[in-house]
Amino acid sequence: MEGKDIVVTGGLGFIGSHIVDELVENNRVTVTDNFSSGKIDNLKYPNHENLKIIKGDLNDLDLDKILKGTDYVFHLAALASVPESVEKPLFSNENNLDGSLKLFVAAKNNNVKKVVFSSSAAIYGENPNIPLKETEPYMPESPYAVQKAGSELYLKAFNESYGLNYVSLRYFNVFGPKQNINSSYAAVIPNFIYGLLNGRQPTIFGDGEQTRDFIYVKDIVRANILACESDYNGIVNIASGNGLSINQLYDIITEVLGSDIKPIYEDERIGDIKHSIADISNQKNIGFTVDSNNFKNQLKETIKWFMDNPQ
Structure with a gap:
């Protein structure tokens, strides 16, 4: 454009x-x-x-x-x-x-x-x-x-x-660089990263088996x-188009960071949805596709940004 x-x-x-x-x-x-x-x-x-x-x-x-x-x-x-x-x-x-x-x-x-x-x-x-x-x-x-x-x-x-x-x-x-830890957009990722980088136990609301895309x-x-x-x-x-549980997400982030800190589990929040996974077949109408195999590298980029920009 x-x-x-x-x-x-x-x-x-x-x-x-x-x-x-x-x-x-x-x-x-x-x-x-x-x-x-x-x-x-x-x-x-x-x-x-x-x-x-x-x-x-x-x-x-x-x-x-x-x-x-x-x-x-x-x-x-x-x-x-x-x-x-x-x-x-x-x-x-x-x-x-x-x-x-x-x-x-x-x-x-x-x-x-x-x-x-x-x-x-x-x-x-x-x-x-x-x-x-x-x-x-x-x-x-x-x-x-x-x-x-x-x-x-x-x-x-x-x-x-x-x-x-x-x-x-x-x-x-x-998720990605510049994300505020108080943002509602998948705030789970920046909060996990921020907590682990500072040696704190991040919080998981509910049992962690809720899925997100x-x-x-x-x-x-x-x-x-x-x-x-x-x-x-x-x-x-x-x-x-791929669902990932919050527990699985936590395991991936701790693996990337080399951390063994365990999360704290608290009651689920009002209004939160248990499962959310998209059908992505309509994306062809705008010529859009996602390389879902790049997720871990994208997390690494996000983690690097948080390391370079402590909040």
Whole structure:
């Protein structure tokens, strides 16, 4: 992708900053971020001549002005926490659904060519039909999941009503460099790494037999760009298609680190899902594939980043 005018909401966050880093050298990129979890330090080129950073919430910004002349929008801004959405559903809804709707209206008003929305596998809930297909019904078990589902539905309606092109990418468990240990995106990996590097016993919630489908952040970046450049409108699971239990994950990380520290087990958390594995057959619609054999090397890259950037 080259020579485009692009807006990245939440562009200072974990995933958003990786997307900005990839795009900013060959495109004009505007980032919106309220700095609640994102930070300038996440960017590789914070002073790049092609980069403009606007501080503020989507609900407060003049989005029509920001999106004027924009080719593509990557929408990642969100209060991305299941527990916090349970504790503060109104606040979470304002950030995740109201802000998204305002953005979609501005995208429609300004003839944006495509919106790529960062959705979540949380919308599947405790669906037993593993692996999970995009055609499965919404079964949200938290306000956060409801808000992601609502944004997906708004995009579908905007496509049918106004011709706004979109792809909703349902991320499963994302990990990689720059991940905050307090992030809800697969926070289990940075917490395991951070704890073990500091000689502490990490916590596993529940019995550790819950399964997750992990996906590397650099694959997420590639999926976003491919989705943007594709002719596809709809929903795509972004995952490896392979399930890994939290206990298995812990064993792999301790093996890579050469650690013999044992974890602490605590009660499972409200809203957490037992099993989550994706059907990835729909990824062909955007030309995306994942090399699932590279997982251990990706973990090593992530561990190296944490060693070089102690939090």
